[in-house]
Amino acid sequence: MIPAMPARDPATASAPGPDASRRRVLALAARLSAVLAAAYAADPRIVLAAPDDDDARATLAATVRVLFPHDQLAADVYAGAAAAILEVARTAPDTQRSLAEGLAALGPDPSARALHDVEGTPFFQLIHAKAFETIYRDPRTWQLLGYGGSSFEFGGYVNRGFDDIDWLP
Numbered sequence: 001m002i003p004a005m006p007a008r009d010p011a012t013a014s015a016p017g018p019d020a021s022r023r024r025v026l027a028l029a030a031r032l033s034a035v036l037a038a039a040y041a042a043d044p045r046i047v048l049a050a051p052d053d054d055d056a057r058a059t060l061a062a063t064v065r066v067l068f069p070h071d072q073l074a075a076d077v078y079a080g081a082a083a084a085i086l087e088v089a090r091t092a093p094d095t096q097r098s099l100a101e102g103l104a105a106l107g108p109d110p111s112a113r114a115l116h117d118v119e120g121t122p123f124f125q126l127i128h129a130k131a132f133e134t135i136y137r138d139p140r141t142w143q144l145l146g147y148g149g150s151s152f153e154f155g156g157y158v159n160r161g162f163d164d165i166d167w168l169p
Contacts, residue, residue, distance in 0.1 A: 055108065056086065056103055057079065057082050057083070057086065058082075058108075059103055059106060059107075059108055059110060060081075060082035060085055060086070060103070060127065061075070061078040061079045061081070061082040062078075062109065062110050063106060063110040063115065063127060064078045064081045064082060064085075064127065064131040064135070065078050066110055066111065066112055066115060067115065067127070067128060067131055068131060068132070068135050070141070070144060072144055073135075073140065073141060073144055074140060077134075077135060077138050077140055077141060078135070080134055080138070081130065081131040081134040081135050084130050084131075084133075084134045085099070085126065085127055085130045085131065086099075088126065088130055089126075094122075095122075095126065098121070098122040098123045098126060099123060099126065101121075101123060102118055102121060102123025102124065102126075102127070103123075105117070105118050105123075106118065
């Protein structure tokens, strides 16, 4: 049961009521916004920190898994791609802003449809390029896909059985 509000005494009518505290909160929010805007104008890194919490990492790892689905690929490969994306985001305020906006647009559980909606954005370009590079440079991915790795340091493919393809008819 909600308790009844006490009746206002006309003698204390100038005392702050619920409306006065709402006004104070709104005024404080306006001042805080002005301070943040001034801080951003001075140095954007003050206001726009790269999303670096566990939720951002988990969302990015899930997003990368949706972009590059390999059922047998270890989860830490996707986590490494998320860490690489966050590392890139630390380099520039525009990248930080793009990442923050993209993560907000995706929500905590990214889907192929949500990614399709942000496909033309700088956020998508960043995560697609960096995730592609990180995942397919990992030797565990090479092993999964049957790629033997670089052959240059071993004299090239001519000396390493370039013609031993047994899966072609």
